[in-house]
Amino acid sequence: MKLKIVQQASDKHTDLATSVGWTSNTELFSIGDDRKIYRWSGDGDFLGDVPTPLFDAPPKPGATSPDATEMHWVPVAPGKGGQAGAEVFAMGGTDGKFYLIAKNGRVEKEVDAHKGAVLCLRWNTEASALVTAGEDGHVKIWSRSGMLRSVLIQTGYPVYSIAWAPDNDQLLLTNGRNLMIKSLQPGSKPQQWKGHDSVILKVDWNLVNGLILSAGEDRKYKVWDSFGRQMYSSAPHDHPITSIAWNPSGDMFAVGSFDMLRVCDKLGWSYAMEKPSSGSIFNIAWTPDGTQLACAGGSGAVVFAHIVNRRYEWKNYEVTVLDDHRIHVHDVVHGATENLDFRDRVVKAALGHSHLVVATSTQCHVYNERNWNTPAIIDLVNNGRVTCIQQCPECFVLVDTVTGIQVFSYEGRSISQPKFPGLRAECVTPQTLAVSADVLAVKDRADEKEVFFFDTNSGRALVPASSKHHAEIAEIALSQTPASAASGGRQLVLVDRNRDMYITPVGAKTDLKKLGTMVETFAWNADADLLVAMMDGKFVVWYYPNVVFVDEDVAPLTRFEKDGSMFGKDAQVVNFQGTQCTVRRADGALVTVSKITSLPALLQEHSRKKQWEEAIRLCRYVNQKELWACLAAMAVHGQDLNTAEVAYAAIDEVAKVRYIVHIRSLQSAPARTAELALLRRRPAEAENILVDAGLHYRAIRMWVGLFNWERALELAVKHKTHVDTVLHFREKHLKAVGRRETNRKFIQYAQNVQVDYEKIKAKIQMEEERERSPGTTSATTAQ
């Protein structure tokens, strides 16, 4: 990735430029201390100045004429898309007032705000409130029309920079060397911590990833999470860092200093650096699509920088976005190259599953790897801004700010448009949206603990429509293989704010099972149900994640662990395909791990096709405990007792082998299924199976065996059989442990029901007899 700098040969502003801001139709306004407002095109061409009575009118006698400190356009409210353009910007003045100025330069409002200069001001993302802060250390909140709502806080230092929290209910401000987070709720105590060794000059808080940036006179910039934990601190530079700004999608940020502009990954490592001759860069503004940025330089220069040479890799293809309108495709194996030209600006691209999807500002082009000449073209309506492209083998999802979530086939046909209330399209990232052939999962922004599920083909909500977790969810991902009963259906893996990883089936009752803690990153394999994660400094591969729903005892055995020190902290899985996994280290280096065995994938394939003989042969050949454990779980899941017995024997699970032998000895098929459900620790499921098959006695005996007396009694009473049996066993049990009956229900029934051991014995005998007789027929069919 590189930066392409566009800068006029001579500086337009004759004094230092203080602030820049993009309008919604990608025009740039710049304000300088020469008391001029200039207009620029998105390509960096000078368009002319905007006359404003504020600067141009002859100064009133006795009144000092103000200089501008910072400007901020009213943002487009979420959900309105790109249509409703920003027409007004707020500008802070050195005279302590802030001004609302229209696009044509007319001053719509001027408001006395602070003593001393207004140093910074920010609209919140909903454009419903403006916060200003000044040299007097006050932070004030104003309504959209400029009415004072509240004085939030008074600090002892001038507030140099301020930023809204993603949910607009907190503010981040500088307080000398400290960073301060203050909730909007009156009376709440601000959270404060030391950020830098010297005065902090600039802060920013990203809407999407919730991370905080700070830059200071100690010549460093730092990345913090929203709790104030430091995630990155740069080495000291030559000059103070005077500006810092997140890209709207939160995957990178720009850093400005004297004659220096840098673009960094959200983890802090630097993508590219340029040295424009601009003086100190006082302000940086990204375009909403995040493809370019503009800087206001201390020399009066206005510097435009485009992000170019973004690269994507998939299998044997390398795709490079050369500039706004050109993409270069290189096939490494065949040496073929292609140049793709676009009429409009390339905003987002995604490469994977044999297809390249390129979103420009008006269209979406879909290329097949076999044909780079004729893409399928989808017109994007309503000027929406594409925020996220997510692919799966059968289709891809495009999220834009106007239409929301759209699912398209690779032929360019619209498949569906899942909708749910409260979708914030600008906040959707590949981490919060997952798609597979049949399910689309989206994390809700309004309630961070919830994930919504949709049918990819119809766009309708699945049943159940969502799944709820007890903590805020950070990342989600869906398994990618064709869903089948053998693999446990479609599964969702999520990582929450505490970095705990859970797995749950989709489309059935939410059943969150914990897979691991301290998970830094994870990914599903693109071709098989393998899961990889960086967990507590280890590189872990789950060969059969479904095992947690089958047999948690063998779950640790089905994992492959490897020392992850070569990846360092905070590594991110970039992709996991076949036997290779590519991981991006915190310093930005890509490290590939190969030799992730493909055998589990093969085994999964066998179990999917119910080729148990082949599966056993494979395991015998390889003879690894991991594979045997996987096979055991698969066999239990696939209800193949022979295979399960062999596999459990191979991993020395004697108890399990004995139990399976016992299951095999059972005559009736439902009883066997129920016992298998018990093996999977699902007594409720087992009970259902037994009751459905009419095996009430067995169900009651099961609960008795599990010491769940109440349920056993309940069942017996409900089906009006064996109440005495339950009472008899209860009594026996109590006698054995030497305690007295205290349960009121049992006392009540004990008074009403006669317990006669001989009768019970006869009844049991009869039940067993009965079970055996119809069981012979079902047992033969099951063979």
Add this chain to the structure above:
Amino acid sequence: MTTNVPPQPLVTFDEFSKLRILDPAQFEASEQLKEECQEFTTRTGTFNDIIQMFMNLMDEKASQIEREKLQAIGLRNRAEREVDGRKRKHAQMQALIKERQAELDRLVLQADSLQKVQQEQASLIDSMSSK
């Protein structure tokens, strides 16, 4: 004058029989004077021209010298600044080098890991084909 000089005929004839008011000797002298004067004026004229030329030349030289002088001052300043400038440029280059080095390190790491992958794959192919 007429009183001192003995009266002479007011009008005389010279040898070419032309009517003369002045006497021939005086006429001769005045004629000569006239010629001499003419010669003198032309000579002063040329002298003037030469001086003018000289002056122009001098002016030109002066401005040239002035220019050169300024240039020299400028150059001297630049030379003086060069030390500083070089330091700055050096720092800038260092920063760039650091940046590139970091990028190189990343790429080397990537190349290493990919080479390892290649080796592993080659050995896998070997072991497969030898069986």
